[in-house]
Amino acid sequence: MTKFRYVLLGVAAMQLAANPAISKELNALVWCDHSDDSLIKPFEEKYDVKVNLREYEGTGAALALLEQSRPGDWDVLVIDGIDVFRAVDNGILAPMPKDQLPIDDMFPEIVMAENNSKDGVWYAVTEKFGYNTISYNSAKVDVADMQNLSTVWSDKYKGRISIYDYYLPVMGLAAIAEDVNTADMDAASLDTIGPVLDQMRSSAASVAGVVAAQTALATGEVDIVVGGGEWLTAVLAEEQPEMTWTIPDQGAVRWTQSIGILADSEQKDLSLEFVKYITSPEGQARLATSACFWGMPANAKAGDVMTDNQRAVLRWDEQGDFLQKTQLYPAPDTDLDNAMQDLWLDKLSQ
């Protein structure tokens, strides 16, 4: 054996010594609320696995990323509840055994079988939800005004509102203000929504993403965020309790996120364990209060393992009323989606 081979063997032996137990790895394409050690570490320790998380924004970006990846690169996908059908139609989600999912423990309105399953087969399960509604500084506005959507973006608050920078929920709110159900939105209803967006736009100081909207509210740049909700103000609540949110009388928009296993995953059993952990009461409580953003856990049993303060910030006791008053945000088909996006960008750039 040559010296060179001895060296190679030595290097290989050192590698093995340095990694006595090479852990399994699970690759998940997620929203930022999953990138929280307090959520992921317990699962990693229990299953002796390294969970690699990749955050993304926008379902289109996630689908493009999956198309560019090799089969088996990704195991788990977190996806907007209204877009599960896009993933199912593309054949990228694997069926999941319904009897192993805590569907009976979920808030009934959040199960969303029509979104998460197809032909009786479950491809995803809701893991978190919340509202795109009105966040505000209660010390700066007339709280009663916040119960009426058209007052919120009226001239009374001109220059004091920020609009959340995502067209689907905001256009959903505009539709609700005009008594159009989000599920009934079509190309014709865009004519109704257009003037509402004009009014919103003329009253708005900014159109902001999550961090910018939080900053604007916290620094007093604006007093109201249209499209905000618990996910926006919960992290501010401890230091600035005057930052709060409400569901107006006309209602508001509800968002959901689902989790599923990718069809090409080579670790479907482990992926299922991950989904089961995330949807368990403990996993749900941690996900609900994640550092990135808070939201309601889909599993109602999570309330048992959350603190009183956490439940209060999320308005746990009012969820029954909120769920009644809110509608899932619009789930347009491709043509309507494009038309909505064009209208949004047109109004935004004026």
Place this chain on the structure above:
Amino acid sequence: MIGQSKKMGWGFTAPALLWTLAFFVAPFIVMGAMSFAILEGRNLIWGFHLDNYIELATRPYLWRAVIASIEITLTVTLISVVLAYPLAATIAFRVPRHLQRLVLLLAILPFWTSYVVRSYAWLLVLAREGVLNQTLINLGLIAEPITLANTRFATVTGFVHFFVMLLTLTIYANLIQLSPNYRRAAMDLGANAFQTFRHVILPLTLPGIVTGAFLTFVLCIGDYVTPHVLGGNNELTMPQVIMVQLGRRADFPLASALAIVMMGMVTLAYLAAARWLRLDRV
């Protein structure tokens, strides 16, 4: 001998050439081809379709983004040059030689912080209850806070803060190479300080100015963060529109067409500046 040196030349340049081919030329060709494809549902249809370019010309929000990008970029470039030149000249001509490195280091200190964090920091400065408004109110210059954040003014301010530093470096690099004899000769021939600057210093430092201005133009027109954070999305620029196409819609063909147009604008800027452009001065 010549053959061997030729081979060595190829050997040395091959890595850079391959790198450029793999990471610039090939992606550019793909992007060009993609800009003529169309998206039908989730299906990408390759071919020679002009749909994306027609859409660009006919959708008001798209060409408004083009105009806004050009206006902001030209404004930022102009203001940055006007502010950077005196700063660079002061460092080059007034600051003792042994302190110049330290002063330059201080001048580029803002580069050391994260670009995103710096943008949010500016948001806090320009907010209605921010440092600037409070100072103006305390000085009695204004009675009520004025809207500075979430405006084009805020976008331009954030950009200028960044690019003045860049331009200072390129102009300084040019100024420091000028022999003092040019100034002395001009003065000996009766030129006053302004005439010396106008007819001698400025023409000789034009390459540094143009190089810095061109880099400012390129970086500014392609920037997404500053208009997004400081401009409050109150007007869309091209990078923002491109991001929207990719985010939910995943419309890579339209995004590619927009990127090609943006590259066209950079090429035009290059052609306009080519006569004076000296990238070796950077």
